[in-house]
Amino acid sequence: MFADIIKGITRYVDSIRFFFKFRLYKYLFLLLFLLLIFAFPVVIFDYIITKISGIIPYFNAQKYSLLTINIAASLSGFLLLLILSPVFSLVSEEVGVKLSEQTYRFSPVQLLKDIIRGIKISLRNMFYQYIGIAIISTVLYFLPEIQLIHLTGNVLIILITAYFYGFSILDYAMENYRMPYRDSVQFVHQNPGLAIGLGSVYYLMISLNTIFEGQLVSEHFSVYWSAFSEAIVAFIGVIAASVLMFEKRKKNSINNNHIEITVKQNEKT
16 A cells, blocks of 8 residues: 555656656646636635625625635635546546557547546545544544644544545546446555555645645735646646556556466466
8 A cells, every 4th residue: 555655646757757748738728728717706706795895884805705715725626626627537538548559539428428427526535535534523622632643633634635636536547447436436445545645746735735825926816826736736646647547457457368378278287
């Protein structure tokens, strides 16, 4: 499991090479366009709240504006995976096809199915992630203030968050091989290290944006910077997941062929 975690993390570096090798630049423009859709509701809400504050006395515009931004930041990980699912589905499929050295054929019907599946997986993972965090947080609340216990609880929360983020990223690669929903769940359960490795880098980017909010860029642009930087990391993560799935399937294929040859040799003997 530890080896798989390291593998999931290091594949991010390898994926940058595949990004240039397969010339995936066009998907970055599509990603930026969808990011505008992500940021647009926050901008509109902020504008409306500001206007209302000029009409209604004692209305705290800044309070509600910050509340909206904080909610968006809290859910940004899964919101981005939901909104950018068309990009991630296309990227993952093209990378998988090119790694297999096959001809890429675009299918709108299949893309729609992949998008729906990606949204379904992300919503499922978001639900289970927050349930897991809520249970651990509740248990820690009633436990005495022992540093080791609370440290263990916080580590578990980090692992759970990384696991479900990684699951969502990894599923974009699994859908390329038309793996049924249950098979995907089973695969991730059997390879949790890959999911944690892929999700940990994405989670780290989200955490850094939360820690340094308003320090790296102007506070007015912090939400846009967060969305952009997290989207880029997720984009590279999807490429990494596609590479990992290709390697995994290739290794299993070689092992299966070796088993078949061994069985035939034994039968002849």
